[in-house]
Amino acid sequence: MxxxxxxxxxxxxxxxxxxxxxxxxxxxxxxxxxxxxxxxxxxxxxxxxxxxxxxxxxxxxxxxxxxxxxxxxxxxxxxxxxxxxxxxxxxxxxxxxxxxxxxxxxxxxxxxxxxxxxxxxxxxxxxxxxxxxxxxxxxxxxxxxxxxxxxxxxxxxxxxxxxxxxxxxxxxxxxxxxxxxxxxxxxxxxxxxxxxxxxxDNTGIAWLQLILLTAATLVLSWASILEDVGSIAAGIAAALVLTIMLFLVEARARNRLLPSGALSLTTKLGALYAAAALLSIGVQPEIYVPYFIQMLHGQSPFIAGYLAALMSIGWTTGSLISAGWSNPAARRSIVMAPMLMALGLAAAALFMPVHGQGDWSVLAPACLAFGVVGLGIGLGWPHLYTHILEAAPAKEQDLAVGAIVTVQLFAWSLGAAAAGMTANFAGITNPGGIEGASQAARWLFAVFALAPLLGLLAARRGVQA
CATH class of the missing domain: 1.20.1250.20 (MFS general substrate transporter like domains)
Known part of the structure; x- marks a missing residue:
């Protein structure tokens, strides 16, 4: 460089x-x-x-x-x-x-x-x-x-x-x-x-992997809107089986979606992709933030929508701050990202469930937590990209680039479906109302804090020389 x-x-x-x-x-x-x-x-x-x-x-x-x-x-x-x-x-x-x-x-x-x-x-x-x-x-x-x-x-x-x-x-x-x-x-x-x-590029298209990936996404999305526990469990199981099949096929395929070594957590490349996926999953509680702000904190849809954007604004801010960093600061930012995200999600689990009804002394700490989550992933994301390209085999650079977005979008879709299931199980519709929203907020942010904590382990492995 x-x-x-x-x-x-x-x-x-x-x-x-x-x-x-x-x-x-x-x-x-x-x-x-x-x-x-x-x-x-x-x-x-x-x-x-x-x-x-x-x-x-x-x-x-x-x-x-x-x-x-x-x-x-x-x-x-x-x-x-x-x-x-x-x-x-x-x-x-x-x-x-x-x-x-x-x-x-x-x-x-x-x-x-x-x-x-x-x-x-x-x-x-x-x-x-x-x-x-x-x-x-x-x-x-x-x-x-x-x-x-x-x-x-x-x-x-x-x-x-x-x-x-x-x-x-x-x-x-x-x-x-x-x-x-x-x-x-x-x-x-x-x-x-x-x-x-x-x-x-003499390889063909990984059609079987694409079919399995699409099927897993659709099945989990379908399961997330069901109400019967047995049907939800069946949907989760089916999506899990399809995902395992996807990994098994990808590992043995000539035409691949991911570059060599991306499926192994023992490799630097695999750890970096895992970190990217887990950080992407960690931001998915964002989809429920407007509902929680309206229901628990008495804000209008307009204000709730823009307060929910604090996570995205934090992501942008973090990316702009860290984009000019070089090693070793770049490596530290990749490790710092999941730490800040986990901290922000834990704080959101503490403050968001409180029934404030317009009291900004209650809402402001939750909003700050959203910004911290976004800031975390923003600090690490530009350098995850560059480190993935550095770790990928020279002849698979284009494949590595496409895989970054594929992994990110797949993680988003799985995370969104998992967020829906978590919120439903926690009571967002039953008992619903203030009580259901409060329970759902507490469980949703607490459970999703686990994703960046796991991402921290992958990030540390990924930045090792």
Missing amino acids: SSKAASWRELIRGRNAAYSLVLFGATILHAVNVYITITILPSVVRDIGGLDYYAWNTTLFVVASILGAALATKLLHWARPQRAYLAAAFVFGLGTLVCAVAPSMMILLTGRFVQGLGGGFLYTLTYALIRIVFAERLWARAIGLEAAMWGIATLAGPAIGGMFAEFDAWRAAFWLLLVVTVVFAVIALVILPTRHESEA
């Missing part, structure tokens, strides 16, 4: 500024779409129906994003940077168009699946193209800037979606996303390289 110190200025001037615009624009497009859609869904249901399939808008989008992430590096090898980006933008735009004109929920779900596939392509290509268009010493800062885009989306998405929902113009939100997609595609056509020198 070059000894010349990297600076933020290098990412926003000259040709790098154009690269930053098209790459991080793709990230913010994918992220803003997530938050806009969540915000406008109630309006969508009022217009075209389909309340029974409400949650599947997110489930199908995430599953398709996982598939897109897993296939993105193949797309990059086949089409090269410029055409790969254009193909990803086309798929995302096509899905957005279907959503914009959907006359029924089934058509909308189809559009959301196609959108998710394109979003997975775009999100993973951002990681892959960072390695191609920027100097190696800029990678950590670029990942920090990529994380900042999620922070911007967290703030802008609900506001934009809320504006369209306020005027019952939810279709216009998708039309706006389509226009922005076209703009970024035109910029990519002009600026991105048409060629990329890399090792030839």
